[in-house]
Amino acid sequence: MQATHPIGVFDSGYGGLTVFKSIADKLPQYDYIYLGDNGRAPYGNRSFETVHEYTLECVEWFFKMGCPLVVLACNTASAKALRTIQQQDLPHMEDPSKRVLGVIRPTAEVIGNYTKTRHVGVLGTKGTINSGSYEIEISNQFPDIEVHQQACPIWVPLIENGEHNSEGADFFIKKYLDELITKAPQIDTVLLACTHYPIIIDKIKSHLPENIKVVAQGDIVADSLEHYLQRHSEMESRLTKNSTMQFFTTDDANDFNAHASAFFGRPVQSNHLAI
Numbered sequence: 640m641q642a643t644h645p646i647g648v649f650d651s652g653y654g655g656l657t658v659f660k661s662i663a664d665k666l667p668q669y670d671y672i673y674l675g676d677n678g679r680a681p682y683g684n685r686s687f688e689t690v691h692e693y694t695l696e697c698v699e700w701f702f703k704m705g706c707p708l709v710v711l712a713c714n715t716a717s718a719k720a721l722r723t724i725q726q727q728d729l730p731h732m733e734d735p736s737k738r739v740l741g742v743i744r745p746t747a748e749v750i751g752n753y754t755k756t757r758h759v760g761v762l763g764t765k766g767t768i769n770s771g772s773y774e775i776e777i778s779n780q781f782p783d784i785e786v787h788q789q790a791c792p793i794w795v796p797l798i799e800n801g802e803h804n805s806e807g808a809d810f811f812i813k814k815y816l817d818e819l820i821t822k823a824p825q826i827d828t829v830l831l832a833c834t835h836y837p838i839i840i841d842k843i844k845s846h847l848p849e850n851i852k853v854v855a856q857g858d859i860v861a862d863s864l865e866h867y868l869q870r871h872s873e874m875e876s877r878l879t880k881n882s883t884m885q886f887f888t889t890d891d892a893n894d895f896n897a898h899a900s901a902f903f904g905r906p907v908q909s910n911h912l913a914i
């Protein structure tokens with residue numbers, strides 16, 4: 640059998656499936672492996688060291704599986720582990736020509752196209768928000784934009800536990816949005832800077848004034864990956880193109896299958912990975 644060289648797509652759990660969906664729709668020709676580290680999710684409240692350790696373990700696993708390119712479809716991992724992996728870990732690996740990409744830079748590069756008032760709200764996990772990554776990246780790209788951040792620490796646990804449609808969830812969804820809008824009423828654009836949040840996008844919209852645009856990252860990251868592969872033919876030519884998809888979870892595979900389709904938009908058959 641010929642070896643496959645898939646694109647790896649990683650998240651702490653289910654959220655990255657919202658990005659993978661856009662990537663697979665836009666670039667269906669490639670082979671893919673998705674890994675959700677559900678067994679250790681959520682990452683959002685964990686330390687830099689822990690998020691780096693977990694993310695690196697998963698990246699090394701993708702490399703062993705033959706992936707020359709891994710997309711961290713997780714803002715928390717992108718904020719807390721990507722730079723260390725790119726600058727300190729990758730150069731010492733067996734094949735330093737492999738690549739790991741994140742979701743923050745590509746999102747920051749286009750966010751200026753959405754806002755007129757130049758006031759953007761950023762919703763994310765505590766880890767993403769406290770890292771200040773969006774403030775830094777957006778101000779590099781668009782110095783005229785004011786970024787208003789809001790950590791929503793309860794949202795990912797609610798979503799990972801399948802409780803996001805409960806009445807209790809509504810209370811916490813509204814709570815963080817009210818806090819954001821009260822501190823920055825000039826906001827006209829709210830960025831979902833956590834790949835889990837698109838699953839509650841309708842609820843988020845329903846608690847925000849109608850004039851506010853709510854931006855999810857999936858299509859932005861898929862466009863950016865397409866452009867990356869156009870610019871990097873040395874990477875593009877390494878990737879195999881048989882349109883296959885494999886799904887792995889570090890938690891229970893049946894449980895993953897039951898929840899994943901809501902994020903991915905089609906049925907998912909996963910395998911358990913002991914990491």
Ligand code: DGL
Binds near residue numbers: 651655680683712
């Ligand atoms: N989907 C991840 C993100 O984008 C989630 C976080 C978590 O595990 O807390 O930040």
